Amino acid sequence: MNPIARTLLKIQLCLAAVGIAFSLCAEDRGLVDTTSSSSAQIRTVSLDEAHWTRGFWADRFELCRTQMVPSMTRLMEGTNYSQFFRNFEITAGIVKGQSHGATFNDGDFYKFLEGASATLAATNDSALQKKLDDLIAVIAKAQETNGYIDTWIQLHQRGGETNIAPFQNPEHFEMYNFGQLMTAACVHYRATHETNFLAIACKAADFLCESFENPTPALANNLICPSHYMGIVELYRATHEPRYLDLAKKFFAMRDLVKDGGDDNQDRIPFQQQDEAEGHAVRANYLHAGAADLFLETGDAHLWRSLSEIWTNVVTKKMYITGGCGALYDGASPDGSKDQKHITRVHQSYGRNFQLPNTTAYNETCANIGNVFWNWRMFLASGDARFMDVVELALYNSVLSGGALDGTNFFYTNPLRVTDPMPVDLRWSRQRVPFVGSFCCPPNLLRTIAESSDYAYGKSSDSIWVNLYGGSSLATKLSGDTEVKLSQETDYPWNGRVRIKIEKCGQDPFALKLRIPGWVKSASVRINNGAPDISARPASYFEIRKAWKPGDFVDLDLPMPVRVMEANPLVEDDLNQVAVQRGPVVYCLESPDLPAGVKISDVRIPADMHLTARYDRWLLNGVVVLEGRALAQSQMDWNGTLYREMSRAELNPCNVKFIPYSVWQNRGRSEMTVWLPRAN
Numbered sequence: 028m029n030p031i032a033r034t035l036l037k038i039q040l041c042l043a044a045v046g047i048a049f050s051l052c053a054e055d056r057g058l059v060d061t062t063s064s065s066s067a068q069i070r071t072v073s074l075d076e077a078h079w080t081r082g083f084w085a086d087r088f089e090l091c092r093t094q095m096v097p098s099m100t101r102l103m104e105g106t107n108y109s110q111f112f113r114n115f116e117i118t119a120g121i122v123k124g125q126s127h128g129a130t131f132n133d134g135d136f137y138k139f140l141e142g143a144s145a146t147l148a149a150t151n152d153s154a155l156q157k158k159l160d161d162l163i164a165v166i167a168k169a170q171e172t173n174g175y176i177d178t179w180i181q182l183h184q185r186g187g188e189t190n191i192a193p194f195q196n197p198e199h200f201e202m203y204n205f206g207q208l209m210t211a212a213c214v215h216y217r218a219t220h221e222t223n224f225l226a227i228a229c230k231a232a233d234f235l236c237e238s239f240e241n242p243t244p245a246l247a248n249n250l251i252c253p254s255h256y257m258g259i260v261e262l263y264r265a266t267h268e269p270r271y272l273d274l275a276k277k278f279f280a281m282r283d284l285v286k287d288g289g290d291d292n293q294d295r296i297p298f299q300q301q302d303e304a305e306g307h308a309v310r311a312n313y314l315h316a317g318a319a320d321l322f323l324e325t326g327d328a329h330l331w332r333s334l335s336e337i338w339t340n341v342v343t344k345k346m347y348i349t350g351g352c353g354a355l356y357d358g359a360s361p362d363g364s365k366d367q368k369h370i371t372r373v374h375q376s377y378g379r380n381f382q383l384p385n386t387t388a389y390n391e392t393c394a395n396i397g398n399v400f401w402n403w404r405m406f407l408a409s410g411d412a413r414f415m416d417v418v419e420l421a422l423y424n425s426v427l428s429g430g431a432l433d434g435t436n437f438f439y440t441n442p443l444r445v446t447d448p449m450p451v452d453l454r455w456s457r458q459r460v461p462f463v464g465s466f467c468c469p470p471n472l473l474r475t476i477a478e479s480s481d482y483a484y485g486k487s488s489d490s491i492w493v494n495l496y497g498g499s500s501l502a503t504k505l506s507g508d509t510e511v512k513l514s515q516e517t518d519y520p521w522n523g524r525v526r527i528k529i530e531k532c533g534q535d536p537f538a539l540k541l542r543i544p545g546w547v548k549s550a551s552v553r554i555n556n557g558a559p560d561i562s563a564r565p566a567s568y569f570e571i572r573k574a575w576k577p578g579d580f581v582d583l584d585l586p587m588p589v590r591v592m593e594a595n596p597l598v599e600d601d602l603n604q605v606a607v608q609r610g611p612v613v614y615c616l617e618s619p620d621l622p623a624g625v626k627i628s629d630v631r632i633p634a635d636m637h638l639t640a641r642y643d644r645w646l647l648n649g650v651v652v653l654e655g656r657a658l659a660q661s662q663m664d665w666n667g668t669l670y671r672e673m674s675r676a677e678l679n680p681c682n683v684k685f686i687p688y689s690v691w692q693n694r695g696r697s698e699m700t701v702w703l704p705r706a707n
């Protein structure tokens with residue numbers, strides 16, 4: 028942003044703060060905007076530059092626009108389940124009432140506003156924009172004159188609870204709420220060019236700058252569930268206000284003030300000394316994403332060292348095959364440590380290395396989305412395709428699994444195996460439900476789907492990076508203001524053939540960089556029906572640099588044979604078992620697809636099993652299923668028995684049909700498993 032535009036933005040923010048609405052033609056409008064980030068290798072494209080047009084992601088975006096946004100608007104405005112918007116209305120003095128709901132409801136309401144704003148960038152839906160403006164006006168009215176805003180605290184104070192005050196109890200989740208406010212306001216600003224929401228976020232950030240001027244250990248304790256690192260850095264990017272970057276640095280340094288910290292909030296040891304993912308997986312991944320944001324702005328090599336080591340720990344020892352994070356419901360961390368005095372209680376937590384239970388896997392949808400946020404920023408900092416592999420893996424599997432195909436029911440946890448009966452009674456439902464008391468995941472999923480097209484492309488000075496495949500269009504500018512328009516056509520992830528067509532370009536050469544996923548064995552690239560080039564390597568970007576002409580096209584072929592996977596033998600829960608994957612999609616076996624009388628636990632997979640891929644347009648809104656013949660052994664009644672002499676019952680052939688893991692449990696109560704024992 029040039030100095031004149033920056034000054035103009037400041038004037039407009041001041042006017043917006045006193046209620047005079049203004050819009051700005053923003054220059055920098057990506058979801059995570061790295062246009063001016065000193066350590067970014069990749070610049071993001073603006074929210075309105077990349078759109079899904081047809082196919083898998085276009086269908087998800089349409090579901091988000093037509094089902095998720097309207098139904099969540101009703102839920103957030105209503106009071107049937109909890110109070111989200113109503114708490115703001117009461118705080119603003121518009122209606123009478125009392126605070127109701129969790130301390131983090133404000134933050135989850137902001138996430139919903141962010142997702143709804145992102146859909147505006149693609150749809151220009153004036154009715155939705157008006158609705159958002161109305162909601163934002165009430166938030167502005169609820170904000171204190173000093174910039175503080177947290178309805179739970181404000182309403183409890185007004186209710187006479189004199190012992191309630193800002194930033195005194197980490198369980199009040201104020202910093203989480205502030206962080207989500209800042210991120211949501213940036214996305215709203217970039218999607219709509221309006222500064223009304225951004226002005227609220229700036230006023231709140233100014234309050235934080237003042238309140239945390241001289242941090243104490245007690246204040247530092249409040250940096251819990253840290254969405255605020257991402258939020259304040261993004262606000263710095265949106266406004267170019269250096270105090271906000273200083274505050275981000277201060278927040279990070281403050282972590283070291285925490286006394287008697289633990290892995291439940293990753294403050295047992297300083298971040299720069301961390302080399303493993305420990306503790307609460309949502310908080311850990313938000314912290315990692317925030318640290319990556321700070322690295323993008325500062326280039327601090329200590330941050331990158333820790334991030335790289337933690338990342339290697341996660342992908343080689345702690346991440347599920349679905350990209351899910353957080354193996355444990357409840358535990359102690361660092362579990363098994365020789366240094367017992369530093370062990371603390373943790374919940375929804377990363378486990379020990381290779382501790383990846385399937386039935387009791389937690390994998391909160393928010394942790395899996397946090398994995399996307401983190402890896403996206405690592406990619407922006409490096410251009411390394413391995414990070415986009417994780418983004419893709421998580422999106423197709425452990426993120427989309429968080430929502431039902433109807434767009435209105437949600438999982439909180441994402442296990443890899445569900446049996447009937449379950450071995451243990453767990454506190455979260457095995458079925459997707461419209462509401463849970465911790466309503467953090469549904470609006471998180473909504474915003475991730477609404478913003479998914481922004482992950483599909485990136486830019487560097489004379490290159491366009493194609494990160495995700497899906498029917499889409501891109502209209503952007505490269506350096507020198509050269510306009511480039513391209514379109515992408517593909518049935519990915521159901522097959523790996525992709526055509527990218529140049530619709531508009533300048534005279535100067537530029538590069539198309541095509542992501543070759545790590546699971547590919549042999550990719551081929553053809554330009555304008557020319558000879559195929561098979562030199563592309565997996566887990567890299569294949570560069571085609573030339574002077575393009577409108578009408579030029581590139582055909583990329585990423586063959587997708589069915590892959591039967593096995594886990595490192597140190598993963599006890601997967602020992603002698605296999606899972607099935609095709610392209611980026613992880614498959615599962617669900618009980619409705621088994622012959623009558625066969626249970627999930629009966630099925631064995633022969634080493635030479637052949638699976639055939641078939642697109643079934645009538646099943647689960649259209650999916651590729653994998654069909655073959657496995658073996659089944661009927662189980663004797665184990666009731667009351669823990670061990671017995673091995674059964675030698677015969678194995679009988681059994682037809683099986685695998686479906687994508689993300690769409691399981693859309694046909695009522697069922698059994699499901701990703702990992703299955705080998706027959707031989």
Ligand SMILES: [Zn+2]
Nearest residue numbers: 391393467468
């Ligand atoms: Zn969640």
